[in-house]
Amino acid sequence: MHHPSPHPSRAEASGESLLSPPEDTTDASGDVIIDGVAASPGIAIGPVYLLKRESGRVEAERIDPATAAHETERFEKAVSQAERALSSIISVTREKLGEESSAIFEAQQLMLRDDALYKAVVHHIEEQHSSASYAIDQVMTRYRQRLEGSDSPYLRQRSDDLLEVQQRLITYLRRGELLADVPPDTIIISQALTAAEMMLFSRRGILGCGLDYSGPTSHVAIMARALGLPAVVSLHDLSERVETGDMIVLDGIRGRVVLRPSDDTLRIFQKRNRRFQEIRTQQRELAPLPAETTDGVTIDLHANIEIAQETDLLDDHGADGIGLVRTEVLLLLQGSITQPEEVQYKLYRQIVEAAAPRPTTIRVMDLGGDKMLPLARRENNPFLGWRGIRVLLDKPDLLLPQLRALLRCAQHGPVRLLLPMVTTRREVQHVHKLLDRAREELASRHVPFEANLPVGIMVEVPSVALQADVFAEVCDFFSIGSNDLTQYTLAVDRGNDLVADRYSELHPAVLTLIKRTTDAARAAGIPVSVCGEVAGNPMATPILLGLGVDQLSASPIYIPGVKRLIRRIAHAEARSLVRKALDLHDAEDVQRLLTDWFHTHVGHLPLGLDGETLGAHGPQVASS
Amino acid sequence: MVERQVTVTNRAGLHTRPASMIVRRGSQFAADFYIKKDGYEINGKSIIGVMTLAAEQGATLTLLFEGPDEEEAADALVALFDDGFGEE
Structure with missing residues (x-):
């Protein structure tokens, strides 16, 4: 495998193979x-x-015959877990992919419930004393061999459906096995x-x-x-x-x-x-103080929350609210994204109440087609495909229970509704119509709720930043998703080692888009937050402040470092820094400007949590 | 007991989707339902069984039904095969 590159990369220039890991x-x-x-x-x-x-291969494992009943139970549990996962996939994909594709999943469900499979596996466990994984592997391999022996290419391919079922079952079995083996006081490497x-x-x-x-x-x-x-x-x-x-x-x-x-x-x-x-102790002392610059501008520092446990970190880290709740993560941790309104209501209410009276911004499910679709239907370009609000508007049955749950939660504390991956105004208007419907449904059931729910969008696609004035007319706030905005603007996948060094959130093109967004928001009188990774990096804080961002939202652990820096700098100086940065040509220029700025205005670069200075490209976990 | 002969007419044969249709339809009846091909007999209500028949286009199968509603079951399943499972 060789990826031709128009420019010699740094690795090539230094004589290393393009694909070899750093030495x-x-x-x-x-x-x-x-x-x-x-x-x-x-x-x-x-x-x-x-x-x-190891992928796929299952060792021939024998069990103590006395534990056969336990092994059968593990098998049954894996079947029901796999069934639940499939139901969730089916309910999401049925309409979108059409009969043809969802039929494959429904067939897989029939396979999981197949009595012949069940009996064959249990027989293997009881008579051959196989482990559940090995029994499944043996039984399914036998079935697959019959199909693979067929002359018909159609039928040979069908053995893939059996393989997918086999892998689903073994995945769930292994999860249990993995856990049982992990000893405490070790460092897991995987x-x-x-x-x-x-x-x-x-x-x-x-x-x-x-x-x-x-x-x-x-x-x-x-x-x-x-x-x-x-x-x-x-x-x-x-x-x-x-x-x-x-x-x-x-x-x-x-x-x-x-x-x-x-x-x-x-x-x-x-x-x-x-x-x-x-340093952690010092940070806790900083928690009750406001994030106020030396010339009196206060920035709201909010926490990104993925799981309910993180709300425990709010007070200790001095968060002014919750700037991003990624609901798809919360729901997936419950086992599936299709949770009834009541379950969702309880889940979000817990978070809203933990934050109140501070505000909570909750993002509706940000589903990526790449994570949900079967291999056969994988999109060629998932990042340009069926994701974010596009999925939810195609699947209102998925969105409506969530909207009802959020309207109900808003009684327990200030809630803002955030829409992911919006690219047209029509999408925002469509969500407002669905919100009306959700309100009517709740009213007709006589369920109490708070009707007034501010609605904002993620600004994560360049076209939205460019037309921010148009979107500001239909939004109550903006939240800039700096990770995706950077990836879409620079056409760089930061997860791809071959190009990741071209990724920079401080690239002048990205800064220009953020500026355009904050300018439009100010003209419309709505607030702007940044909720990408850059929001938690004190090295970037002067730039973001200078760009006119009102609110930063990051993982709770990053808040103290950013706060400490904000309290040491002047907003006016940050604005003049940005005026210079916007005129530069590339990310390296901005990095150099920023390094000089730190030496002049702070005296040193932000410090890491181990008390040592962060380098220009240093890790982002910092305390300033 | 009712016994019927059917031929697989659709080009792709009894792949996953037709197999799933057979099992669903068969499971709507109380009658036991078996399929025989080349001396191999499987439970018609087991999708894995039906798939592993590896029945290609042109294959001849024997459908066996036994139970209170065996006639209705036989008619329903034969209709599915005659229709080629809605495929070409």
């Missing part, structure tokens, strides 16, 4: 340092627990984990987590931050290079892992860990 650095003491990306701050020192997940697995492992008392894949904005990273577990991601092939029991240092502040640390190295990291704890 390790070995410091003077002989420690091997592997660089990744900081995902959740903290330092973990301890033995590795290597979580291996290729990838899901957010749900991270939550389960944290309950087992793990020290931290290092992953080969994933980015700092992935759900698994957000979950780690919510749980206060140190985590590093994008570690390339780390899981190939360590064994269970190896002693390592995982530095979630700088985004790196040290293999075979010397005694000296261990002492250094123990010291950094103490410094980190001290």
Whole structure:
């Protein structure tokens, strides 16, 4: 595989293969340092627990015959979990994909409930003393071989449907097995984990987590931050290079892992860990103070919330409200996105009440086609496809229960409704019509609710920023999603190692779009917040303030660092910084300008949570 | 007991979608329902069974029904095959 590139990349220029991972650095003491990306701050020192997940292959496992009943029970549980997941997929995709495609899922459901399959698997468990996974593998493989022996290409392909069912079942079985094996006081190293697995492992008392894949904005990273577990991601092939029991240092502040640390190295990291704890204590003292610049401009600092547990962090970290609740994550953690109004109401009410009297901005489900659709129907360009509000307007039955739940929640505290991935004004107007319908439905049921619900949109597509004045007429507020806005503007997928170095939220083109948005909002008299990752990075704070942003929303752990910086700078100076930045040519120019600005106006660059200075490209987990 | 011969007429044969239609329709009746092909017999209410018949276009199958509503069941299932499952 070779990706031709019109320009020699930095890697090529330095003589490395384009596709090889960055080389390790070995410091003077002989420690091997592997660089990744900081995902959740903290330092973990301890033995590795290597979580291996071979794809597809199932070992021939035998069980103690006495535990056959337990194994059958595990099989039944996996079947019902897989059924629930499928029902959710079917209800979302039925209308959109048409009879033809949803028929495949309905057939898969029939397969899960198939009595012949059930009996064959249970027979295998009881008579051959196979584990549930192995029994499923054996039974399904036998079925598939019959189809694969067919002369008809149509029928040979059908063995894929059986394989998909087999994989669904084994996934659910493995999830249980994985959990049972993870010992406490270890650092989990794996290729990838899901957010749900991270939550389960944290309950087992793990020290931290290092992953080969994933980015700092992935759900698994957000979950780690919510749980206060140190985590590093994008570690390339780390899981190939360590064994269970190896002693390592995982530095979630700088985004790196040290293999075979010397005694000296261990002492250094123990010291950094103490410094980190001290800084955390200082941050708590800052919590009750306002985020006010030296010339008297107050910025609202809000918290992004993914899971209800994160509301515990609001007071300690001094959040002025909740700036983003990603409801799709909350709902998926309940097992499926199709939750009835009542379940959703309870879920959101808990968060709204925890924040009240502070406001809560709740984003309706931001579903990506890429996460929901079957392999056969995967979109070629999911980022340009069926996602965000597009899905919800095509599927009003999915949106209406959520709107009713939110109208009801608004009685318990100030709630704002946020719409994801909006690209036309018509979409906003359509949501208002559905809100009217939701109000009528609640009124006819005599259920109490708060009729007045401010509605705003995510500004995450360049066209919306360019036409911000047009959108401001139909919106009560804007929330800039800086991650997607940057990716769409620069045509760079930040999760793609080959181009990720071209991603920069400080690119003058991105800044120009943000400026256009804040100007239009000011003219219309509506507030603007930034809720992307950049909102939590104190290095970017002067720029965002200077652009005229009223509110920043980030993971709670980033709020103190940003607040501390805001209290040290003048808004007027930030505005003059931005005037210069908007005239620059590229992201590197802005970075240089910003570095100089920090030296002049603050005296140094923002400090990391370990008390050391952040480099120009340093990790974002900072305290200023 | 009712026994009927049917031929698979649709080009793709008894793939997942037709198999699912057969199972759904068959499950609407109380009568037991079996399908025989080349000496291999499967439960017609099991989708995996129907799929693993690997019945291609032109294959001849024997449908067997036994139960109180066996006649109605036989008519309903034969109609499905005659229609080619709504496919070409």
